[in-house]
Amino acid sequence: MKLSGVELRRVRMPLVAPFRTSFGTQSERELLLVRAVTPAGEGWGECVAMEAPLYSSEYNDAAEHVLRNHLIPALLAAEDVTAHKVTPLLAKFKGQRMAKGALEMAVLDAELRAHDRSFAAELGSTRDSVACGVSVGIMDSIPHLLDVVGGYLDEGYVRIKLKIEPGWDVEPVRRVRERFGDDVLLQVDANTAYTLDDAPLLARLDPFGLLLIEQPLEEEDVLGHAELAKRIRTPICLDESIVSAKAAADAIKLGACQIVNIKPGRVGGYLEARRVHDVCAAHGVAVWCGGMIETGLGRAANVALASLPGFTLPGDTSASGRFYRTDITEPFVLNAGHLPVPAGPGLGVTPIPGLLDEVTTEKAWIGS
Ligand SMILES: O=C(O)CCC(=O)N[C@@H](C(=O)O)c1ccccc1
Numbered sequence: 001m002k003l004s005g006v007e008l009r010r011v012r013m014p015l016v017a018p019f020r021t022s023f024g025t026q027s028e029r030e031l032l033l034v035r036a037v038t039p040a041g042e043g044w045g046e047c048v049a050m051e052a053p054l055y056s057s058e059y060n061d062a063a064e065h066v067l068r069n070h071l072i073p074a075l076l077a078a079e080d081v082t083a084h085k086v087t088p089l090l091a092k093f094k095g096q097r098m099a100k101g102a103l104e105m106a107v108l109d110a111e112l113r114a115h116d117r118s119f120a121a122e123l124g125s126t127r128d129s130v131a132c133g134v135s136v137g138i139m140d141s142i143p144h145l146l147d148v149v150g151g152y153l154d155e156g157y158v159r160i161k162l163k164i165e166p167g168w169d170v171e172p173v174r175r176v177r178e179r180f181g182d183d184v185l186l187q188v189d190a191n192t193a194y195t196l197d198d199a200p201l202l203a204r205l206d207p208f209g210l211l212l213i214e215q216p217l218e219e220e221d222v223l224g225h226a227e228l229a230k231r232i233r234t235p236i237c238l239d240e241s242i243v244s245a246k247a248a249a250d251a252i253k254l255g256a257c258q259i260v261n262i263k264p265g266r267v268g269g270y271l272e273a274r275r276v277h278d279v280c281a282a283h284g285v286a287v288w289c290g291g292m293i294e295t296g297l298g299r300a301a302n303v304a305l306a307s308l309p310g311f312t313l314p315g316d317t318s319a320s321g322r323f324y325r326t327d328i329t330e331p332f333v334l335n336a337g338h339l340p341v342p343a344g345p346g347l348g349v350t351p352i353p354g355l356l357d358e359v360t361t362e363k364a365w366i367g368s
Contacts, residue, residue: 024052047063050292075103082111104271133185137163257285259313300342302315
């Protein structure tokens with residue numbers, strides 16, 4: 001099918017509270033939306049890059065530039081564009097996985113809507129709802145942290161993830177365990193903030209029965225994670241390091257991780273995300289769905305992905321209200337710690353025009 005054109009929208013949405021990680025604090029989410037228009041209809045994609053290259057090398061201005069000047073023109077020039085052809089058509093361009101993933105997601109959404117088929121059906125869903133975890137930022141005090149964690153547990157979240165960094169790690173974990181007990185599913189996320197020299201410090205987390213420690217070392221240090229795995233008991237989960245199914249297979253074979261966080265944008269799209277899932281399943285490695293503070297569009301696709309059989313751990317698929325007072329789609333609302341898997345065609349959700357326009361800061365059309 002020929003691609004008619006693509007609309008790029010930059011949106012800016014305030015967060016309900018500042019969100020602090022080891023690489024910075026954000027009070028709003030600025031992101032790029034992609035609307036792919038085809039003769040059979042249109043579809044939506046969401047680029048998960050951030051405002052600055054702090055999580056990975058990609059960031060919004062670069063993603064917009066590469067989409068406008070390279071990725072979209074390449075698809076417009078192609079005679080036949082289907083979702084499964086997007087990655088091969090864009091393979092000559094190095095990297096740019098989040099930008100490519102957004103474009104593939106929009107083409108996939110358009111295709112699936114035209115065939116009255118859901119993301120869940122296309123990806124291989126086996127559940128109609130998913131258990132949801134929640135990500136808790138670094139806080140300004142332990143009492144504040146305990147209030148926030150208590151609030152999320154009261155809301156029904158089935159797993160708590162604490163962001164950690166040097167100086168905010170063992171003590172917060174110990175205090176959460178003391179207050180809420182040993183039965184709460186608890187994990188930590190370092191976002192690459194430690195080095196192998198910190199192994200003795202990270203081993204002090206072992207007594208707290210954490211599900212996992214996420215990405216303690218830098219993205220490229222796969223061998224470092226394999227060495228760390230020999231020095232701590234808490235299972236290591238990789239996030240930033242896993243940029244493809246092949247990277248997942250290599251990391252698993254090297255003993256660098258026992259669990260994988262799958263973020264479709266980080267690996268170049270939902271089709272590659274399914275391949276990561278399949279590789280991990282083949283190695284008996286559990287996966288869960290990470291989050292990038294997506295709007296309801298990305299959230300819908302993530303919940304669909306999280307309903308695949310290998311997603312045996314609760315993901316960062318929280319309700320819309322975790323980050324946004326008003327989402328640009330119908331909000332995702334937690335029900336008994338679960339979110340329903342969208343069953344409608346494509347993403348199963350669409351932006352609400354008035355709400356989308358309110359948060360749109362710029363628009364551009366590329367195409368005929
Ligand atoms: O639930 C969410 O959407 C956010 C989960 C979360 O903590 N994401 C972190 C991460 O490091 O995994 C992140 C957020 C924003 C940008 C990059 C990374």
